Amino acid sequence: MGDRTIVITGSTGGIGKETARGLARLGARVVLVGRDPHRAAAAADELRRHTGNDAVDALTADVTRQADLRRLADEVGARYGRLDVLVNNAAIVRDRRELTEDGVEAMFAANVLAPFLLTHLLLPTLRAAGRARVVNVTGAVPRGRIDLDNLQGERRYPWFINQTKRALMAMSYEFATRLPGDEVTINVAYPGHAYTDMNRNLSAATFPAPARPLVPLLRLVLPIAYGGRAIEKASRSSVRLASDPALSGVHRTYVDTNGRPTPWPRCAVDARNREVIWALCERLSGPLSTNGTFVCP
Numbered sequence: 302m303g304d305r306t307i308v309i310t311g312s313t314g315g316i317g318k319e320t321a322r323g324l325a326r327l328g329a330r331v332v333l334v335g336r337d338p339h340r341a342a343a344a345a346d347e348l349r350r351h352t353g354n355d356a357v358d359a360l361t362a363d364v365t366r367q368a369d370l371r372r373l374a375d376e377v378g379a380r381y382g383r384l385d386v387l388v389n390n391a392a393i394v395r396d397r398r399e400l401t402e403d404g405v406e407a408m409f410a411a412n413v414l415a416p417f418l419l420t421h422l423l424l425p426t427l428r429a430a431g432r433a434r435v436v437n438v439t440g441a442v443p444r445g446r447i448d449l450d451n452l453q454g455e456r457r458y459p460w461f462i463n464q465t466k467r468a469l470m471a472m473s474y475e476f477a478t479r480l481p482g483d484e485v486t487i488n489v490a491y492p493g494h495a496y497t498d499m500n501r502n503l504s505a506a507t508f509p510a511p512a513r514p515l516v517p518l519l520r521l522v523l524p525i526a527y528g529g530r531a532i533e534k535a536s537r538s539s540v541r542l543a544s545d546p547a548l549s550g551v552h553r554t555y556v557d558t559n560g561r562p563t564p565w566p567r568c569a570v571d572a573r574n575r576e577v578i579w580a581l582c583e584r585l586s587g588p589l590s591t592n593g594t595f596v597c598p
């Protein structure tokens with residue numbers, strides 16, 4: 302993969318960093334993205350040393366901030382000229398509803414809107430690669446209902462992460478339906494569980510009230526069940542979708558923890574869900590490219 306450039310959001314730690322490590326081992330130029338320049342530089346340095354691949358770079362962006370996503374897309378275009386793979390891996394969990402500076406609920410902003418907006422902004426750079434891939438990382442409980450009255454947690458917030466990941470899948474399915482897939486493919490990876498900052502920092506308020514007494518037990522069990530090699534294992538579905546030559550041209554596909562195609566949840570394919578979520582993403586993200594051109598039909 303020596304001639305490939307890959308951008309991975311949320312890759313200074315957790316599953317994103319393991320995904321970056323796996324792809325750097327395959328020889329790709331890997332661009333890490335996190336919020337903090339020092340953490341990003343330190344992670345890039347670690348990956349360069351561990352993999353022997355000097356082509357590991359670091360950029361910074363907070364995926365909840367649309368201004369950061371626009372700057373990131375401009376930087377990637379200017380520095381690399383073409384992008385072979387974008388892995389929208391970063392996601393956040395909050396235990397109480399808060400709005401970003403753009404006025405968007407924070408989990409929806411990071412987990413749904415950021416993949417939508419960053420993919421749109423990078424489409425010209427992805428198209429410049431000739432044949433490019435976008436991998437969106439899902440999680441939590443991807444099957445179940447999408448509550449269209451609660452897309453930004455206006456009514457109910459406990460376990461809202463599930464709702465955002467289902468919305469991400471519906472948005473991804475719709476995006477892939479609108480893109481022909483001959484130049485840029487869009488697929489979704491399910492990583493499985495790993496003990497990372499995301500679940501290390503979960504507070505009881507994230508859970509529905511009846512489940513809260515179980516949280517101290519979860520804190521004991523999670524590091525045992527999902528520590529160690531689980532993080533590397535959780536990176537495999539993204540690494541495979543990003544790099545496997547056998548998956549070249551595979552489009553609008555959802556893969557399991559082993560990178561095997563698996564049926565989409567019904568909520569992601571549902572036409573009404575896709576229509577409402579797409580319209581909301583369009584409304585919240587403003588102009589879709591820096592020069593005002595609408596880059597995706």
Ligand SMILES: NC(=O)c1ccc[n+]([C@@H]2O[C@H](COP(=O)([O-])OP(=O)(O)OC[C@H]3O[C@@H](n4cnc5c(N)ncnc54)[C@H](OP(=O)(O)O)[C@@H]3O)[C@@H](O)[C@H]2O)c1
Nearest residue numbers: 311312313314315316335336364392440494495497498499
């Ligand atoms: N862990 C699991 O069990 C699990 C299960 C299913 C699905 N997933 C999915 O796998 C993906 C990775 O999860 P993870 O557990 O590795 O998460 P994580 O440990 O919380 O990820 C940490 C990474 O995310 C970055 N990050 C956090 N907030 C950010 C923001 N606002 N903007 C940009 N980067 C940000 C951090 O960068 P800085 O702190 O340096 O900014 C760091 O690089 C997510 O999509 C998650 O939903 C995880």
